[in-house]
Amino acid sequence: MFVNFFIDRPIFAGVISIVISLAGAVCIMLLPIAQFPQITPPTVQVNATYTGASAEVVEQTVTTPIEEQINGVEGMTYMSSISSSDGTSNITVTFEVGYDLDIAAVDVQNRVTMAQPQVPDDVRKYGITTKKQSPDFVLIISLYSTNGDYDDLFLSNYASINIVDTLKRLPGVGDVQIFGEKKYAMRLWLNPNKLTSMKMTAMDVIQAVQEQNVQVAAGKIGDSPSPPGQTFTYTINALGRLSTPEQFGDIIIRTRTDGSVVRVKDVGRVELGAENYGWYAHLNGGKAACIGVFQLPGANALQVAKEVYANMERLSERFPEGLKYAVSYDTTLFVKASIKEVLITLIEAMLLVFLVVYVFLQNWRATLIPAIAIPVSLVGTFAVLKAFGFSINTLTLFGLVLAIGIVVDDAIVVVENASRCIDEKGMGAKEATKTAMGEVTGPIIATTLVLMSVFVPVAFMPGITGQLYRQFALTIAFSVGISAINALTLSPALCAALLRPTPKRQVWFFRKFNQVFNWSRNQYLKGVRWFIKAWVLVLLVFAGLVFATYYMFQLVPTGFVPSEDQGYFMVMIQAPEGASLDRTEKVCDQVEKVLDKMAGVNSVVMIGGYNLLNSANDTASAAAFVMLDPWDDRKTPQLSLNGIMGTFMGEVQGINEAVIIPFPPPPIQGLSTTGGFEFELQDLTGGSLVELRAMAEKLMGAARENPVLTPLSTTFEVNYPQYYIELDRTKAKSLKVAISDVFNTLQTFLGSMYVNDFNKYGRVYRVFLQAEKDYRAKKEDISKLYVRAGDGSMVPLSAIVKVKQVRGVQNVKHYNLFRTISIYGGNAPGYSSGEAIQAMDDISAKLLTSEYGYDWTATAYQEIKAGGMAPYIFTLALVFAFLFLAAQYESWVMPLMVMLAVPLAILGALVAQHLRGIANDVYCQIGLVMLIGLASKNAILIVEFARELREQGMSIVEAAVNASKERLRPILMTAFAFILGVFPMVVATGAGAASRHSLGTAVFGGMLASTFLSLVLVPVLYVVLERLRERKEKDTGNNGATNETKISPSEPAPSKT
DSSP: HHHHHHHHOOHHHHHHHHHHHHHHHHHHSSSSSSSSOOOOOEEEEEEEEEEOOOOHIIIIIHHHHHHHTTTTTEEEEEEEEEEEEESSSEEEEEEEETOOHHHHHHHHHHHHHHHHHSSSSSHHOOOOEEEEEEEEEEEEEEEEEESSSSSSHHHHHIIIIIIIIIHHHHHTTEEEEEETTTOOEEEEEEEEEEEEEHOOHHHHHHHHHHHHSSOOOEESSSSSSTTTOOOOEEEOOOSOOOSSHHHHHEEEEEEEETTEEHHHHHHEEEEEESSSSSOOOTTTTTEEEEEEEEEEOOOOHHHHHHHHHHHHHHHHTTTTEEEEEEEETTTTHHHHHHHHHHHHHHHHHHHHHHHHHHHHHOOHHHHHHHHHHHHHHHHHHHHHHHTOOOEEEHHHHHHHHHHHHHHHHHHHHHHHHHHHHHHHHHOOOOHHHHHHHHHHHOOOOOOOHHHHHHHHHTTTHHHHHHHHHHHHHHHHHHHHHHHHHHHHHHHHHHHHHHHOOOOOOOHHHHHHHHHHHHHHHHHHHHHHHHHHHHHHHHHHHHHHHHHHHHHHHHSSOOOOOOOOOOSSEEEEESSSTTTTTTHHHHHHHHHHHHHHHHHTTTEEEEEEETTTTOOOOOEEEEEEEEEOOOGOOSGGGGGGGHHHHHHHHHGGOOOOOOEEEEEOOHHHHBBBBSSSEEEEEESSOOOOOHHHHHHHHHHHHHHHTTTTBOOOOOOOOOEEEEEEEEHHHHHHHHHHHHHHHHHHHHIIIIEEEEEEEETTTTTEEEEEEOOOGGGGTTHHHHTTTTTEESSSEEGGGGGGGEEEEEEEEEEEEEETTEEEEEEOOOTTTOOOOOHHHHHHHHHHHHHHHTTTEEEHHHHHHHHHHHHHHHHHHHHHHHHHHHHHHHHHHHOOOOOHHTTTTHHHHHHHHHHHHHHHTTOHHHHHHHHHHHHHHHHOOOOHHHHHHHHOOOOOOOHHHHHHHHHHHHHHHHHHHHHHHHHHHHHHHTOOTTTHHHHHHHHHHHHHHHHHHHHHHHHHHHHHHHHHHHHHHHHHHHHHHOOSOOOOOOOTTTTTOOOOO
């Protein structure tokens, strides 16, 4: 047998293990580190701006034409858009998980190009951008002034010029964005009254700026071909583009007949201002420029953060006096803390496993062998992870924690069997090892193949679920494979070199342990014989347990990924519709004061004028990112994430000027903005937004009566105060007023008009025209604006327009081309996210008419997709395990004996989840798949040994009883090693504890139930099924084993032929 080669050549076996360990150790330093593998779907974002346009105008003229072209692009799963009253259109196209992001961006860009002829000229001039969206948000760096010398305009542009470009060049950084950015712009603030008094219009100023602020290419003197004798070439330079407010103020709008001129500064004011005054950023209540850093897909988050920290430290050396920075938001803190907790769990699990092995083997030499085998298997796994392009993340580390209890099994089986041969048969160590390996090589290969057959097919599942399963499943499969190599090479070599006969005299603890164990084994064997006799009762009980398993599947609620305390939460602030930024800022100041006084809060980043839920600019909205103290400083329930959020809700109840709602972070970054679900209510017929909002209110009202759901919310309102301008087109044409001049005048004075560009500080900025704030503050100011008629006379707008006050929308959202309202909610305490989704499905089915539909997006979409895959994954794992066993034993019956132990493990897992109030989420489902292999592994040890005894001539019952006797110790040893190995996950605390609870509880409960129930059930099933198999062979004339008509301990052995 090939194993004897390694027993005779232990150095060869040692070299194999050393090479495996060295390869793994090197790869540990090369592997990227992240909270999750790359599981977020790739997204591409298209942005366009129609300055001064309302939300519905942007929707109809910009968003819809572009969406119609993008729709159906290859790989797309869904598309959403938001058209805002600040003139912006943002379209987000989400692709299938794993789709090439570069190809997606190119495909979308090609579709956008096809749509460009359909959008207004002003939109094309401003630019339509297509960019790969980086969903993984890593850091926020806040730039602030310690002495108040620098305003937010300076802070924002200092960050843009001196910091952002440097950070964008760092490896692993996908994008850098300034929240509350006030990018430099040349602002020409016009006085409409002065223009009118001089019989000039906004169009005159626009034409003057376009003519006189232009880059020129003046050519060269003496350029080739040149006259003979030309000795020099001179480049001609001239002032083309202007760069200072003074130069723009000197632009000549008109020359009078007397030679005098009218300049821009005569009809207005010029300043170097901001492109957007509609939002701002604060750090802990003070003005700041907040720089958001996004990582590239597949990048190492910790390495990205490390590079950003190092570069910020270097850049800060050149900061002017009084300028400082702070990293006010850092998601890698949770990654580092959670990985640290998992590593602690890993060490605790190893120590507990060693303790179990020592207690059972009672020999330090024997214990040393598994102690060496475990690190080799675990460290070697990192080399395979690197080869497959995986990362070090919570899933791969979870896999390693659970692998400890699995990889030790093979070593335990080898050591225990070799020790038994030495003690009971008096063999030498080498001879005993060879004999032992002859008995256990088959089971080791069988159990390894079964475990790998369970996990490997699962790794080929598509989507986010497949990504989650893949890294976990293949990590265990890799470690199990390396463990099998160790068990057939290193472990037997160490056994032959290290094992000695067990001393006759034992310490008191071991004597007592053995007495208790021997007594328990005798009672167990008596029980086995009794249960074999009462096999009908046992089968009935088994049938009842199978039904109980089905019932528990219905009882335990489903979920996706548990919500974690990630060390921060977010706050949405929604002031009354149409509230000004100044009004919203006053509410934000109150919220900042509340948070400043709260225990457990470390820092607060406030973004005013930003809607957290739809990522649109809205002066009536604000968003806060609240960073909490480290987890070690928040041990009490009051200082947990839920505790602090509850306290905050109580503190802000007295603030009546706005709706204030805290949100936990999403369980998986990049899937959604916040935790909970996002429900898209769609208008399928293009009807009224008012009616769509009424239907949303009806749905939310019904949801309030449902105990499964938290109160639902939406940011969509139709009551924003607006004015509607009714233009008398007939009168305008009779007065020879161009319709385009009317709308250009309104856009320039009230909405701001982008004219062209200028250069400053090595950058290109925009030039905007707009009326001074005092001339666009009231409804009456519209009537005071003038346009020029065809005969040169000035016509007031009051002569051709009527202004009515109406109610309208701030933004219009689309989902897959349909107008939609996003409704946000979640599961109430005591209920799962799966139950919340089902509750919304039920409410929608009852209330929605044919004009309306709905869809799920973000996390809920992925949860539904994952839930749909779970039955297929589970079935696939069962089928592959059965087929591998059938091939291994050349039998269809023997795998059945093994596989019937699986429902017991599943039952134990679901009961444990139910008792702890944990949902059947992705982590639990991963545990259930794992239990298929683990439950089969224990059963294989009994069935394989019983089969060998039966072939040696022992009766079916005696074979079953003796197999149970001989395998009891290794089964209990491996089971307790695994159960205690996962126990630290069951009682985990700190960062990432919820995920460890879900996975640990499932496998802990499953293995506990499987171990004790299968010890009774498997021998009985073996006897019953073997009896039926042999009877069938006899009835079909196959001269195999003797047909047994009665199950009895004294039945004869089969005849030999």
